Amino acid sequence: MAKIGIVYWSMYGATYELAKAIAEGAAKDGAEVHLRRAPDPLLPDEVKAMDGVADAIDAQDDVSEATVDELPEFDGLIFGSPTRFGSPVAQLQNLFDQTGPHWQTGALVGKPAGFFTGAATIHGGHESTILSMSTFAYHHGMPIVPLGYGVAPEVQTTRGGGGPYGPTQLGDGEGLTDDERAIALAYGAHFHRIAEKLAVA
Numbered sequence: 001m002a003k004i005g006i007v008y009w010s011m012y013g014a015t016y017e018l019a020k021a022i023a024e025g026a027a028k029d030g031a032e033v034h035l036r037r038a039p040d041p042l043l044p045d046e047v048k049a050m051d052g053v054a055d056a057i058d059a060q061d062d063v064s065e066a067t068v069d070e071l072p073e074f075d076g077l078i079f080g081s082p083t084r085f086g087s088p089v090a091q092l093q094n095l096f097d098q099t100g101p102h103w104q105t106g107a108l109v110g111k112p113a114g115f116f117t118g119a120a121t122i123h124g125g126h127e128s129t130i131l132s133m134s135t136f137a138y139h140h141g142m143p144i145v146p147l148g149y150g151v152a153p154e155v156q157t158t159r160g161g162g163g164p165y166g167p168t169q170l171g172d173g174e175g176l177t178d179d180e181r182a183i184a185l186a187y188g189a190h191f192h193r194i195a196e197k198l199a200v201a
């Protein structure tokens with residue numbers, strides 16, 4: 001059993017839904033999963049109060065905030081962010097930016113990393129957001145666990161989110177499609193299997 005941290009930030013709740021499905025897949029495979037929200041020192045109060053945002057933030061009330069200090073305690077880390085102009089949100093990047101001490105000590109070296117996102121349009125940046133987040137893993141020496149095409153057959157046929165780079169959702173406010181959910185579940189289990197092997201090694 002490996003200890004997996006899933007660290008995400010979500011404004012409208014779609015990335016949170018995806019995080020929960022990945023967590024469920026990992027837990028079904030026997031992982032000890034910890035869901036964490038990236039801290040948010042940035043979102044203005046008037047945005048937090050907007051329709052669709054206030055309820056989504058309330059729904060995440062029971063998810064603990066991630067801390068930089070705890071990151072090395074996990075055997076593997078999966079990071080998720082909505083797509084913002086083809087890139088991850090500043091809230092997650094802000095957490096990444098505080099991990100300099102871990103970079104200096106090599107505290108995350110060898111721990112597997114995975115990435116997921118969501119975007120409102122199909123060509124709006126799913127892949128660029130994942131690739132942009134993944135530079136974090138390169139610099140910390142974390143092996144990246146992509147999804148590929150073999151882990152979940154839905155990756156080959158979906159007309160929504162979920163691709164070889166990782167689980168994603170195509171945000172239409174209707175929640176995850178069956179394919180997106182199946183891909184997220186399969187990814188969680190796949191990631192756990194790899195984290196378990198690397199933890200033993």
Ligand SMILES: Cc1cc2nc3c(=O)[nH]c(=O)nc-3n(C[C@H](O)[C@H](O)[C@H](O)COP(=O)(O)O)c2cc1C
Nearest residue numbers: 010011012013014015082085086119120121124171
């Ligand atoms: C400021 C802003 C920028 C966005 N940029 C993009 C984008 O580049 N491409 C896209 O397809 N969707 C974009 N979106 C839509 C979000 O990525 C999409 O709604 C996402 O599912 C929201 O995730 P959440 O529900 O976890 O907050 C943007 C939304 C906002 C508010």
